[in-house]
Amino acid sequence: xxxxxxxxxxxxxxxxxxxxxxxxxMPPSGAMDQFSHKVxxxxxGNDENSATLEITYQGPDLKFEEDAVVAIAGAxxxxxxxxxxxxxxxxxxxxxxxxxxxxFATEGARSYLAVAGGIDVSLMMDSRSTYTxxxxxxxxxxxxxxxxxxxxxxxxxxxxxxxxxVPDEHRxxxxxxxxxxxxxxxxxxxxxxxxxxxxxxxxxTVTPEADRVGYRLDGIDLEFIEREQPFxxxxxxxxxxxxxxxxxxxxxxxxxxxxxxxAVTGGxxxxxxxxxxxxxxxxxxxxxxxxFSFEGVTIDEALSAxxxxxxxxxxxxxxxxxxxxx
Numbered sequence: 418x419x420x421x422x423x424x425x426x427x428x429x430x431x432x433x434x435x436x437x438x439x440x441x442x443m444p445p446s447g448a449m450d451q452f453s454h455k456v457x458x459x460x461x462g463n464d465e466n467s468a469t470l471e472i473t474y475q476g477p478d479l480k481f482e483e484d485a486v487v488a489i490a491g492a493x494x495x496x497x498x499x500x501x502x503x504x505x506x507x508x509x510x511x512x513x514x515x516x517x518x519x520x521f522a523t524e525g526a527r528s529y530l531a532v533a534g535g536i537d538v539s540l541m542m543d544s545r546s547t548y549t550x551x552x553x554x555x556x557x558x559x560x561x562x563x564x565x566x567x568x569x570x571x572x573x574x575x576x577x578x579x580x581x582x583v584p585d586e587h588r589x590x591x592x593x594x595x596x597x598x599x600x601x602x603x604x605x606x607x608x609x610x611x612x613x614x615x616x617x618x619x620x621x622t623v624t625p626e627a628d629r630v631g632y633r634l635d636g637i638d639l640e641f642i643e644r645e646q647p648f649x650x651x652x653x654x655x656x657x658x659x660x661x662x663x664x665x666x667x668x669x670x671x672x673x674x675x676x677x678x679x680a681v682t683g684g685x686x687x688x689x690x691x692x693x694x695x696x697x698x699x700x701x702x703x704x705x706x707x708x709f710s711f712e713g714v715t716i717d718e719a720l721s722a723x724x725x726x727x728x729x730x731x732x733x734x735x736x737x738x739x740x741x742x743x
Contacts, residue, residue: 418482419532421565425477425519430536430555430567431529432468435544439682445664446546446554446678449629449701450527452589453491455730457531459737460488460508462577467535467570468545470561472528474704476519477561479530485511485569486533486577492525492591492702506583508741525591525702533577534570550630550679581740587733591702596712598696599667600719604657604687608669612639616689621673622708629679632700639669641687650685657687665692675700693719695726 421428431454434447448454448471455465470477476494489496489505496503497518503509505528511517519528538545538556547555556565605613621634641654649658655669661683667673668686675692677700692700693714703709714722 419485419567419569420480420482421561421563421567422478422480422516424561424563424565425472426475427473428477428561429471429547429549429559430468430538430561431471431546432544433466434546434678435542435548435554438542439661442682443542444548444679444682445544446548446629447544448529448546449678450491450529450698452695452698452726452730453527454529454531456506456583456587456733456737457488457490457529458535459734460490460506460577460581460583461486461531461533462575462741463531463533463535465734467531468538468555469532470530470536472519472530474526475521476528476530478516478518480516481511481513483513483569486572486575486579487511487517488531489528490531490583491528492522494519494522494528496520496528504582506588508577508579508581510579522704526704527701532569533575534572537568537570548679576741578741581737583733584736587729587736589699589702594699594703594709596710597700598693598714598719598722599690599711600693600716601690601713603660605689607641607644607654607657607687608689609640609642612641613689615639616673617711617713620708620710623703623705625705627703627705629677631677631680632675632703634673634675636672638671639673639689641669655687656685659683659685660688662688663691665694665697667691677701693722695722698726 431448434445541554552558619636621636624633626633650656666688667690
């Protein structure tokens, strides 16, 4: 059992998400940075879909009522056990009565705490992920609060070894990040040629409104080609009759919003591109007021990047498993 002494700014239970429900307007939710979520689970010997705690900007204080094995991946929040510093990307021992604490993120925006056995909450539509907008999944469908208690799943057969680490070459850094890659479309033809070019040339800044629903960006105003208003669409040139919104799609009511894991599944704004899946992990680690640019890539380049990420995760999993079994 884990007692929440302080909840942090925004701490929720997440797994890889709930799928197959887009047709009823249900987004996947799940970890914003799927890479860090998976790696944290590898370190403690869990299945990659086991529920973790997603910790945003500033972490909680957690008192463990039983012995546990934990790992933290993602943003560095200077975690401590009983005020003794521990490292990210490494397996650590927790003894009954210990307090695991987090400070404010010094680099990146989100940390993932995995506990051997997983965070044990009820399944909702085959997922333990929290979708706070309608209050389902996770711990009572909400962010953690002071006094909450979390159960730990079954650890029988777990093979995690204390001190197992992710190799340095596979640990991401978040201070300086490459451009976020995007496949342009479906409706980028609605932009003027000048705005299409400017979209990829502009330094965009993450606004304070950025959250699990969408990352609102601040930069230039993009211009749409004037057109006769279609039946069923709004009057603004950015309006369309209706579109499905995949996770990572970029809608432009005025300035871009990148739709994230808790976003609505469809609506009436033109989407001018989609952030590729590997780079959504990196985007989730961008902090408020951090700036970045987009880079256009082809479908083939996007698929190649996804394959590269799959290979990287497999290399990490194999390395960690080897250490755990040695």
